[in-house]
Amino acid sequence: MTEPPMTVSLITGAADGIGWAMARRFAGGGHRVVLADIDHDKAAARAAALNGGTDGSAGGGHIAVAADVAKEADVVAMVAAVTDRWGRLDVLVNNAGIGDSHLPTLDQGVEAFDRLLRIHLTGGFLAAREAGRIMVRQGCGAIVNVSSIAGLGGLPRRNAYGAAKAGIVAMTRSLACEWADCGIRVNAIAPGYVGTDLVQRLEQAGRIDMDRLKRRIPMGRLGRPEEIAEAAWFLASPQAGYITGSVLSVDGGWHAFADAGDAWSEAGPLASVDPQRR
Numbered sequence: 001m002t003e004p005p006m007t008v009s010l011i012t013g014a015a016d017g018i019g020w021a022m023a024r025r026f027a028g029g030g031h032r033v034v035l036a037d038i039d040h041d042k043a044a045a046r047a048a049a050l051n052g053g054t055d056g057s058a059g060g061g062h063i064a065v066a067a068d069v070a071k072e073a074d075v076v077a078m079v080a081a082v083t084d085r086w087g088r089l090d091v092l093v094n095n096a097g098i099g100d101s102h103l104p105t106l107d108q109g110v111e112a113f114d115r116l117l118r119i120h121l122t123g124g125f126l127a128a129r130e131a132g133r134i135m136v137r138q139g140c141g142a143i144v145n146v147s148s149i150a151g152l153g154g155l156p157r158r159n160a161y162g163a164a165k166a167g168i169v170a171m172t173r174s175l176a177c178e179w180a181d182c183g184i185r186v187n188a189i190a191p192g193y194v195g196t197d198l199v200q201r202l203e204q205a206g207r208i209d210m211d212r213l214k215r216r217i218p219m220g221r222l223g224r225p226e227e228i229a230e231a232a233w234f235l236a237s238p239q240a241g242y243i244t245g246s247v248l249s250v251d252g253g254w255h256a257f258a259d260a261g262d263a264w265s266e267a268g269p270l271a272s273v274d275p276q277r278r
Protein backbone atom coordinates (compact mmCIF):
# COMPACT_ATOMS: atom_id res chain seq x y z
CA MET A 1 0.00 0.00 0.00
CA THR A 2 1.37 3.45 -0.87
CA GLU A 3 1.71 6.02 1.92
CA PRO A 4 -0.64 9.00 1.61
CA PRO A 5 1.30 12.15 0.66
CA MET A 6 2.55 14.10 3.69
CA THR A 7 1.14 17.58 4.25
CA VAL A 8 3.25 20.05 6.21
CA SER A 9 1.74 23.11 7.90
CA LEU A 10 3.57 25.99 9.54
CA ILE A 11 1.53 28.03 12.03
CA THR A 12 2.93 31.16 13.66
CA GLY A 13 1.85 32.13 17.17
CA ALA A 14 0.91 28.48 17.67
CA ALA A 15 1.77 28.27 21.37
CA ASP A 16 -1.48 29.84 22.52
CA GLY A 17 -5.03 30.92 21.73
CA ILE A 18 -6.19 30.71 18.13
CA GLY A 19 -2.83 29.41 16.85
CA TRP A 20 -2.84 26.55 19.33
CA ALA A 21 -6.40 25.64 18.32
CA MET A 22 -5.22 25.65 14.69
CA ALA A 23 -2.27 23.41 15.55
CA ARG A 24 -4.65 20.91 17.16
CA ARG A 25 -7.04 21.05 14.18
CA PHE A 26 -4.32 20.61 11.56
CA ALA A 27 -2.60 17.81 13.52
CA GLY A 28 -5.96 16.13 14.03
CA GLY A 29 -6.48 16.33 10.25
CA GLY A 30 -3.23 14.45 9.64
CA HIS A 31 -0.83 17.31 8.84
CA ARG A 32 2.70 17.52 10.21
CA VAL A 33 2.54 20.75 12.15
CA VAL A 34 5.39 23.16 12.82
CA LEU A 35 4.47 25.34 15.78
CA ALA A 36 6.37 28.63 15.57
CA ASP A 37 6.26 31.09 18.43
CA ILE A 38 8.30 33.72 20.21
CA ASP A 39 7.68 31.64 23.37
CA HIS A 40 9.70 28.58 22.47
CA ASP A 41 9.19 26.70 25.74
CA LYS A 42 5.44 26.88 25.42
CA ALA A 43 5.51 25.93 21.73
CA ALA A 44 7.76 22.95 22.57
CA ALA A 45 5.35 21.82 25.29
CA ARG A 46 2.45 22.14 22.82
CA ALA A 47 4.32 20.10 20.17
CA ALA A 48 5.04 17.44 22.80
CA ALA A 49 1.35 17.36 23.72
CA LEU A 50 0.40 16.85 20.08
CA ASN A 51 3.00 14.13 19.68
CA GLY A 52 1.57 12.43 22.77
CA GLY A 53 -1.53 12.03 20.65
CA THR A 54 -3.88 13.21 23.40
CA ASP A 55 -5.45 15.68 20.97
CA GLY A 56 -6.26 13.06 18.32
CA SER A 57 -3.18 13.99 16.31
CA ALA A 58 -2.33 11.50 13.60
CA GLY A 59 1.21 10.26 13.20
CA GLY A 60 3.16 12.66 15.45
CA GLY A 61 6.30 14.37 14.18
CA HIS A 62 5.12 17.83 15.13
CA ILE A 63 7.90 20.26 15.97
CA ALA A 64 8.34 23.64 17.64
CA VAL A 65 10.45 26.47 16.25
CA ALA A 66 11.43 29.63 18.11
CA ALA A 67 10.79 32.76 16.07
CA ASP A 68 9.97 36.40 16.56
CA VAL A 69 8.16 37.04 13.30
CA ALA A 70 9.14 40.72 13.49
CA LYS A 71 12.76 39.70 12.85
CA GLU A 72 13.72 38.82 9.29
CA ALA A 73 16.51 36.44 10.33
CA ASP A 74 14.12 34.54 12.61
CA VAL A 75 11.54 34.16 9.85
CA VAL A 76 14.12 32.99 7.31
CA ALA A 77 15.43 30.44 9.87
CA MET A 78 11.86 29.40 10.77
CA VAL A 79 11.00 28.45 7.19
CA ALA A 80 14.42 26.84 6.68
CA ALA A 81 13.77 24.68 9.76
CA VAL A 82 10.60 23.40 8.11
CA THR A 83 12.27 22.46 4.84
CA ASP A 84 15.31 21.00 6.63
CA ARG A 85 12.97 18.71 8.50
CA TRP A 86 10.32 17.88 5.90
CA GLY A 87 11.64 19.10 2.54
CA ARG A 88 8.34 20.79 1.75
CA LEU A 89 5.77 23.29 3.00
CA ASP A 90 2.11 23.03 2.05
CA VAL A 91 0.34 25.45 4.37
CA LEU A 92 1.42 28.65 6.09
CA VAL A 93 -0.85 30.30 8.63
CA ASN A 94 0.25 33.83 9.56
CA ASN A 95 -1.40 34.07 12.96
CA ALA A 96 1.15 35.52 15.42
CA GLY A 97 0.05 38.83 16.86
CA ILE A 98 -0.40 41.12 19.82
CA GLY A 99 -3.12 43.57 20.88
CA ASP A 100 -2.99 47.35 20.64
CA SER A 101 -2.41 49.73 23.57
CA HIS A 102 -5.91 51.26 23.40
CA LEU A 103 -4.36 54.56 24.46
CA PRO A 104 -5.92 57.75 23.11
CA THR A 105 -4.25 58.61 19.82
CA LEU A 106 -2.70 61.78 21.26
CA ASP A 107 -0.79 59.62 23.76
CA GLN A 108 0.35 56.94 21.33
CA GLY A 109 4.08 56.54 20.72
CA VAL A 110 5.69 55.65 17.43
CA GLU A 111 7.71 52.75 18.84
CA ALA A 112 4.65 50.76 19.87
CA PHE A 113 3.03 51.63 16.54
CA ASP A 114 6.05 50.38 14.60
CA ARG A 115 6.38 47.22 16.69
CA LEU A 116 2.78 46.24 16.10
CA LEU A 117 3.04 46.77 12.35
CA ARG A 118 6.32 44.92 12.35
CA ILE A 119 4.80 41.82 13.97
CA HIS A 120 1.50 41.62 12.12
CA LEU A 121 2.27 43.09 8.72
CA THR A 122 6.01 42.81 8.11
CA GLY A 123 6.04 39.41 9.84
CA GLY A 124 3.27 38.15 7.59
CA PHE A 125 5.02 39.49 4.51
CA LEU A 126 8.35 37.90 5.43
CA ALA A 127 6.80 34.52 6.21
CA ALA A 128 4.76 34.58 2.97
CA ARG A 129 7.86 35.52 0.96
CA GLU A 130 9.95 32.72 2.47
CA ALA A 131 7.12 30.16 2.19
CA GLY A 132 6.46 31.40 -1.35
CA ARG A 133 9.99 30.47 -2.43
CA ILE A 134 9.20 26.83 -1.60
CA MET A 135 5.59 26.80 -2.74
CA VAL A 136 6.47 28.28 -6.15
CA ARG A 137 8.99 25.46 -6.64
CA GLN A 138 6.44 22.87 -5.49
CA GLY A 139 3.76 24.38 -7.73
CA CYS A 140 1.27 24.30 -4.85
CA GLY A 141 0.56 25.72 -1.42
CA ALA A 142 -1.99 27.59 0.66
CA ILE A 143 -1.46 30.65 2.85
CA VAL A 144 -4.01 31.79 5.42
CA ASN A 145 -3.50 35.21 7.00
CA VAL A 146 -5.25 36.25 10.19
CA SER A 147 -6.80 39.70 9.88
CA SER A 148 -9.61 40.96 12.13
CA ILE A 149 -12.85 42.93 12.26
CA ALA A 150 -10.42 45.77 13.05
CA GLY A 151 -9.11 45.50 9.48
CA LEU A 152 -12.58 45.91 7.97
CA GLY A 153 -14.03 48.70 10.13
CA GLY A 154 -12.80 51.41 12.45
CA LEU A 155 -12.13 50.58 16.11
CA PRO A 156 -11.23 53.83 17.93
CA ARG A 157 -7.72 54.00 19.46
CA ARG A 158 -6.55 50.87 17.62
CA ASN A 159 -4.65 52.73 14.91
CA ALA A 160 -1.72 50.37 14.54
CA TYR A 161 -3.79 47.21 14.98
CA GLY A 162 -6.41 48.37 12.47
CA ALA A 163 -3.79 49.53 9.97
CA ALA A 164 -1.92 46.24 10.27
CA LYS A 165 -5.06 44.14 9.89
CA ALA A 166 -6.29 46.20 6.91
CA GLY A 167 -2.81 45.88 5.41
CA ILE A 168 -3.06 42.12 5.80
CA VAL A 169 -6.28 42.17 3.76
CA ALA A 170 -4.60 44.20 1.00
CA MET A 171 -1.51 41.98 1.01
CA THR A 172 -3.66 38.84 0.92
CA ARG A 173 -5.31 40.09 -2.27
CA SER A 174 -2.08 41.17 -3.96
CA LEU A 175 -0.29 37.89 -3.16
CA ALA A 176 -3.33 35.89 -4.25
CA CYS A 177 -3.31 37.57 -7.67
CA GLU A 178 0.46 37.32 -8.11
CA TRP A 179 0.65 33.63 -7.23
CA ALA A 180 -2.70 32.37 -8.59
CA ASP A 181 -1.08 30.73 -11.63
CA CYS A 182 1.62 29.10 -9.46
CA GLY A 183 -0.93 26.91 -7.66
CA ILE A 184 -0.68 28.98 -4.48
CA ARG A 185 -3.87 30.21 -2.86
CA VAL A 186 -3.79 33.09 -0.37
CA ASN A 187 -6.78 33.93 1.80
CA ALA A 188 -7.53 35.72 5.05
CA ILE A 189 -9.79 35.22 8.03
CA ALA A 190 -11.30 38.19 9.82
CA PRO A 191 -12.26 36.97 13.29
CA GLY A 192 -14.44 38.94 15.62
CA TYR A 193 -13.75 38.84 19.35
CA VAL A 194 -12.53 35.40 20.36
CA GLY A 195 -12.19 34.07 23.92
CA THR A 196 -8.39 33.88 24.19
CA ASP A 197 -5.78 35.21 26.65
CA LEU A 198 -5.37 38.26 24.38
CA VAL A 199 -8.99 39.25 24.95
CA GLN A 200 -8.88 38.24 28.64
CA ARG A 201 -5.89 40.55 29.14
CA LEU A 202 -7.82 43.41 27.49
CA GLU A 203 -10.79 42.79 29.77
CA GLN A 204 -8.60 42.59 32.90
CA ALA A 205 -6.92 45.86 31.94
CA GLY A 206 -10.38 47.47 31.62
CA ARG A 207 -9.85 48.07 27.90
CA ILE A 208 -13.00 46.26 26.83
CA ASP A 209 -16.42 45.87 28.44
CA MET A 210 -17.57 42.30 27.84
CA ASP A 211 -21.31 42.97 28.31
CA ARG A 212 -21.22 45.87 25.88
CA LEU A 213 -19.25 43.77 23.41
CA LYS A 214 -21.75 40.93 23.45
CA ARG A 215 -24.58 43.35 22.76
CA ARG A 216 -22.75 44.38 19.55
CA ILE A 217 -22.53 40.78 18.26
CA PRO A 218 -25.67 39.43 16.52
CA MET A 219 -24.92 35.96 17.91
CA GLY A 220 -24.49 37.44 21.39
CA ARG A 221 -21.28 35.62 22.26
CA LEU A 222 -17.55 35.57 21.65
CA GLY A 223 -16.07 33.14 19.17
CA ARG A 224 -14.21 30.03 20.27
CA PRO A 225 -10.61 29.52 19.07
CA GLU A 226 -11.73 26.22 17.56
CA GLU A 227 -14.23 28.05 15.35
CA ILE A 228 -11.46 30.19 13.87
CA ALA A 229 -9.27 27.11 13.46
CA GLU A 230 -12.03 25.36 11.52
CA ALA A 231 -12.23 28.27 9.06
CA ALA A 232 -8.44 28.20 8.56
CA TRP A 233 -8.58 24.45 8.04
CA PHE A 234 -11.23 24.88 5.34
CA LEU A 235 -9.35 27.68 3.52
CA ALA A 236 -6.15 25.60 3.57
CA SER A 237 -7.91 22.48 2.31
CA PRO A 238 -8.51 21.20 -1.25
CA GLN A 239 -12.23 21.87 -0.61
CA ALA A 240 -11.34 25.57 -0.98
CA GLY A 241 -9.49 24.85 -4.25
CA TYR A 242 -11.16 27.70 -6.20
CA ILE A 243 -10.98 30.25 -3.38
CA THR A 244 -8.16 32.76 -3.41
CA GLY A 245 -7.88 36.42 -2.40
CA SER A 246 -10.95 36.13 -0.18
CA VAL A 247 -11.52 37.44 3.33
CA LEU A 248 -13.74 35.21 5.42
CA SER A 249 -15.51 36.87 8.34
CA VAL A 250 -15.74 34.54 11.33
CA ASP A 251 -17.35 36.94 13.75
CA GLY A 252 -20.85 35.93 14.83
CA GLY A 253 -22.29 38.53 12.45
CA TRP A 254 -20.26 41.53 13.73
CA HIS A 255 -19.24 42.85 10.32
CA ALA A 256 -22.67 42.29 8.77
CA PHE A 257 -24.43 44.37 11.41
CA ALA A 258 -24.85 48.03 10.50
CA ASP A 259 -28.10 48.97 12.23
CA ALA A 260 -28.45 51.54 15.02
CA GLY A 261 -28.02 50.40 18.63
CA ASP A 262 -27.45 46.91 19.99
CA ALA A 263 -27.39 43.77 17.86
CA TRP A 264 -28.33 41.44 20.72
CA SER A 265 -29.74 41.52 24.23
CA GLU A 266 -29.99 39.06 27.13
CA ALA A 267 -33.73 39.03 26.52
CA GLY A 268 -33.21 37.62 23.01
CA PRO A 269 -31.99 38.63 19.55
CA LEU A 270 -33.34 42.10 18.82
CA ALA A 271 -33.93 41.76 15.11
CA SER A 272 -35.24 38.24 15.30
CA VAL A 273 -38.52 36.49 14.66
CA ASP A 274 -41.49 36.65 16.99
CA PRO A 275 -40.90 34.20 19.93
CA GLN A 276 -44.30 32.64 19.23
CA ARG A 277 -43.05 31.54 15.82
CA ARG A 278 -40.09 29.59 17.24
Ligand SMILES: NC(=O)c1ccc[n+]([C@@H]2O[C@H](COP(=O)([O-])OP(=O)(O)OC[C@H]3O[C@@H](n4cnc5c(N)ncnc54)[C@H](O)[C@@H]3O)[C@@H](O)[C@H]2O)c1
Nearest residue numbers: 013015016017018038068069095096097148193194196198
Ligand atom coordinates in the same frame (compact mmCIF):
# COMPACT_ATOMS: atom_id res chain seq x y z
N1 LIG B 1 -8.57 36.99 20.18
C1 LIG B 1 -9.29 37.76 19.36
O1 LIG B 1 -10.39 38.24 19.72
C2 LIG B 1 -8.81 38.06 17.97
C3 LIG B 1 -9.70 38.68 17.09
C4 LIG B 1 -9.28 38.97 15.78
C5 LIG B 1 -7.99 38.64 15.39
N2 LIG B 1 -7.15 38.05 16.29
C6 LIG B 1 -5.80 37.73 15.82
O2 LIG B 1 -5.58 36.35 15.99
C7 LIG B 1 -4.19 36.13 16.19
C8 LIG B 1 -3.99 35.29 17.44
O3 LIG B 1 -4.55 35.98 18.55
P1 LIG B 1 -4.86 35.24 19.93
O4 LIG B 1 -6.08 35.87 20.48
O5 LIG B 1 -4.81 33.77 19.77
O6 LIG B 1 -3.60 35.75 20.80
P2 LIG B 1 -2.81 35.03 22.01
O7 LIG B 1 -2.15 36.13 22.76
O8 LIG B 1 -3.73 34.11 22.76
O9 LIG B 1 -1.73 34.15 21.24
C9 LIG B 1 -0.80 34.77 20.38
C10 LIG B 1 0.43 33.90 20.22
O10 LIG B 1 1.32 34.62 19.35
C11 LIG B 1 2.62 34.60 19.94
N3 LIG B 1 3.37 35.78 19.49
C12 LIG B 1 3.20 37.09 19.88
N4 LIG B 1 4.10 37.86 19.30
C13 LIG B 1 4.86 37.06 18.51
C14 LIG B 1 5.97 37.29 17.65
N5 LIG B 1 6.51 38.52 17.51
N6 LIG B 1 6.50 36.24 16.99
C15 LIG B 1 5.99 35.00 17.15
N7 LIG B 1 4.97 34.72 17.96
C16 LIG B 1 4.40 35.74 18.63
C17 LIG B 1 2.38 34.59 21.43
O11 LIG B 1 3.51 34.12 22.15
C18 LIG B 1 1.17 33.67 21.54
O12 LIG B 1 1.54 32.31 21.65
C19 LIG B 1 -3.55 37.51 16.25
O13 LIG B 1 -3.04 37.85 14.97
C20 LIG B 1 -4.70 38.42 16.60
O14 LIG B 1 -4.50 39.74 16.18
C21 LIG B 1 -7.53 37.75 17.56
